[in-house]
Amino acid sequence: MLTIKDYCLAESIQQAYELNRKKQNKILGGGIWLKCCHFPIQTAIDLSGLGLEGITETEEGFEIGAMTSLRQLETHEGLNACTCGAVKEALRHIVGTQFRNCATVGGSLFGRFGFSDVLTLFLGLEAFVELYPTGIIPIGEFAKMQPDDSILTKIFVKKDQGKTAYLSARNTSTDFPLAACCVSWKEGTLTASMGARPAKAAAFSRENVCLEDLEKEEFLEEFARDAAASVNFGSNRRASAEYRNYVTKVLIKRCLGSIKEGDR
Ligand SMILES: Cc1cc2nc3c(=O)[nH]c(=O)nc-3n(C[C@H](O)[C@H](O)[C@H](O)COP(=O)(O)OP(=O)(O)OC[C@H]3O[C@@H](n4cnc5c(N)ncnc54)[C@H](O)[C@@H]3O)c2cc1C
Structure with missing residues (x-):
């Protein structure tokens, strides 16, 4: 259960920062993740008066x-x-x-x-x-x-995002993802950000890629393989490392497919 002793609607970012330097104080975002934590909060620091929404x-x-x-x-x-x-x-x-x-x-x-x-x-x-x-x-x-x-x-x-695609895989709808990928092609650089491995997201990039390369099946295979090989996958109750590695490669190839399709 979340317990909060004091509440402060911050009047300035400096005030919020000074308060946040004390270990038992916490910044409140939506407070949803904090509700799942079991430590008591001395002062909850609310940023909602600082014009940071929108x-x-x-x-x-x-x-x-x-x-x-x-x-x-x-x-x-x-x-x-x-x-x-x-x-x-x-x-x-x-x-x-x-x-x-x-x-x-x-x-x-x-x-x-x-x-x-x-x-x-x-x-x-x-x-x-x-x-x-x-x-x-x-x-x-x-x-x-x-x-x-x-x-x-x-x-x-x-704004210059080039072409981008995002895909994730879940064991069941609304669960945490077991693999997640954001792939983008911008000015000849292809980048894949891979998350839920279950470690935090990390990115892999390859330069000098033209859109015609995305038409080649062996290029898609090679890029997905190299991207997945550049990060570590781990196991937890949602999926094994081996399964995550496999699914991540599939997601990357599907993202590349939709980048290619979007170009037609
Ligand atoms: C049941 C459940 C399922 C979820 N499923 C997913 C999912 O599938 N995919 C996904 O991506 N996420 C998922 N999340 C995470 C969720 O999307 C939010 O990321 C999470 O709730 C944190 O957002 P919040 O605004 O509630 O943060 P809070 O709970 O308010 O804060 C989280 C932490 O960040 C600190 N904090 C908040 N704002 C700031 C700030 N501006 N500066 C510095 N520190 C700050 C807080 O002090 C706290 O330590 C899930 C969360 C829950 C509880």
Whole structure:
């Protein structure tokens, strides 16, 4: 059960950060993951008064506030148009609509959960995150860091996403994924972000790939094999390492197939 002793609606990001430096205090996103944790919270720090909710479209891309719900992302037309629907496909399987109305993108990324569709997606989109007080860093760098007392304030996604596809596999609908992939082709670079291995997402890239290469079955096989070989797979009660490795290769090839189809 979640127990919270004090509540603070933060008036500034500095105030939120100072409070968050105390170990027993916690930032509240949607609070859904926190509800599953069994430690008592001294002060819950609410960021909802800091204007961090919503998606702003700029000339170059999208600025996404950390308090934006997964549902707002899933239904955002501009983001989906730029990512060939990958954002919607990544998020629509997460539990249910009411759940996605509450869970925030900041809470989803900050934990760097191994099962995360959200991290797999944004790594595949080569997003940037803004941390207070660090500043803006590539999400790949952020994914490798351990959670600390910094605060995630924004996520940036560029508009020039090239061609993108996302797919995940689950034992049953709404369960955590047992494999998840976001594949993109942009300016000759093919990238596969692989999550739910069950470790957190990691990416593999190959340069100098032209769209005609995607027509070749042996190229698809080789890319999927090399991408899967670049990461480690583990076993848990959802799937064995061997099965995850196999399914990840299938998902990558299917993503490549839809990138190829989308080009026709
Ligand atoms: C039953 C269940 C099933 C799920 N299934 C999936 C799934 O299939 N795929 C998937 O990708 N995800 C899944 N999730 C995870 C979910 O989508 C959210 O990622 C999760 O609930 C966290 O979001 P939240 O807004 O509730 O964060 P919270 O619970 O509020 O916070 C999570 C952590 O992040 C910290 N935090 C929150 N916001 C910030 C911030 N801005 N800066 C710094 N720290 C912050 C909090 O202090 C806390 O430690 C599942 C979760 C549950 C409970």
